[in-house]
Amino acid sequence: MKLRETLRRLGVVLGVIAVLALPLPALALLVRPVLLDLTSSGSNSTGSLEVINDRNRAVAVEVTVKRLSVPERGDPVLTPDDGANFQIFPPIANIAPGGRQVFRVRWVGEPQPAESQLYMFSTSELPVSDRPDSTTVQVLYAINSVVAVRAPNARPNIAIQSIERITRPDGQHGVEITFANTGPAHGFVANSVLALDDHEAHWSHVFQPSDLNNAFGLGLVPANARRVMFLPVADLPTAGPLTAELRPGADR
Numbered sequence: 001m002k003l004r005e006t007l008r009r010l011g012v013v014l015g016v017i018a019v020l021a022l023p024l025p026a027l028a029l030l031v032r033p034v035l036l037d038l039t040s041s042g043s044n045s046t047g048s049l050e051v052i053n054d055r056n057r058a059v060a061v062e063v064t065v066k067r068l069s070v071p072e073r074g075d076p077v078l079t080p081d082d083g084a085n086f087q088i089f090p091p092i093a094n095i096a097p098g099g100r101q102v103f104r105v106r107w108v109g110e111p112q113p114a115e116s117q118l119y120m121f122s123t124s125e126l127p128v129s130d131r132p133d134s135t136t137v138q139v140l141y142a143i144n145s146v147v148a149v150r151a152p153n154a155r156p157n158i159a160i161q162s163i164e165r166i167t168r169p170d171g172q173h174g175v176e177i178t179f180a181n182t183g184p185a186h187g188f189v190a191n192s193v194l195a196l197d198d199h200e201a202h203w204s205h206v207f208q209p210s211d212l213n214n215a216f217g218l219g220l221v222p223a224n225a226r227r228v229m230f231l232p233v234a235d236l237p238t239a240g241p242l243t244a245e246l247r248p249g250a251d252r
Helices: 003-009 209-216
Strands: 029-032 035-039 046-053 059-069 077-080 086-089 092-095 100-107 117-126 142-150 158-167 173-181 192-198 203-207 225-232 243-248
Touching: 029 117, 029 142, 035 046, 035 100, 046 059, 046 092, 046 117, 059 086, 092 100, 158 192, 158 243, 173 243, 192 209, 203 209, 209 225
Parallel strands: 035 142
Antiparallel strands: 029 046, 046 100, 059 077, 059 092, 059 117, 086 100, 117 142, 158 173, 173 225, 192 203, 192 243
């Protein structure tokens, strides 16, 4: 899954940087999961990324680490990281045609971080010079997963701080919601149910977790931070005071 789709599912958007490569075969690399949610100690401090090579040729793959920051508005920010807080085994692997490789990931950093730590793991195809005399340009893939780490007992505390009607430049009507997370752990809005009311217009609507996931993915809100998200509402009344409430989803 490419970076844009990875971050869309988390409720953020980041432009994809294209990398030159060979004429693409019909199939390519698959990486799962998109999100690896770890704790800083205990049994959940270890996870895994599975890479599947659906190509008809062997590939060499490397896992690298960057820091991920999610601002209140706008695109997320990736910054270089030396990966010292993780043990990744193997860091590089050769995967046969149709084969798969599991990369073990273990947090070895601070056992009780004050708040969640967010990272982007890039599973990148490495160039292979099997035809050194060839002038063909290789096309290389980098497929990304978000890795989030929290202290074992840390929990998010997400609430709606403000809500405002908005019409986007493309004409789409809805509400812009500011979610505030006052907890020491990251959280996901799409784990919840959102109730929206306009009492003057005698209008209300309850958005289930699946509705929120369709609107803004998982809806990642970092620890001790805010995030503004847009929720399309086609039948929203044009006037009247709006109220919104976030409730636990059925699976929480």
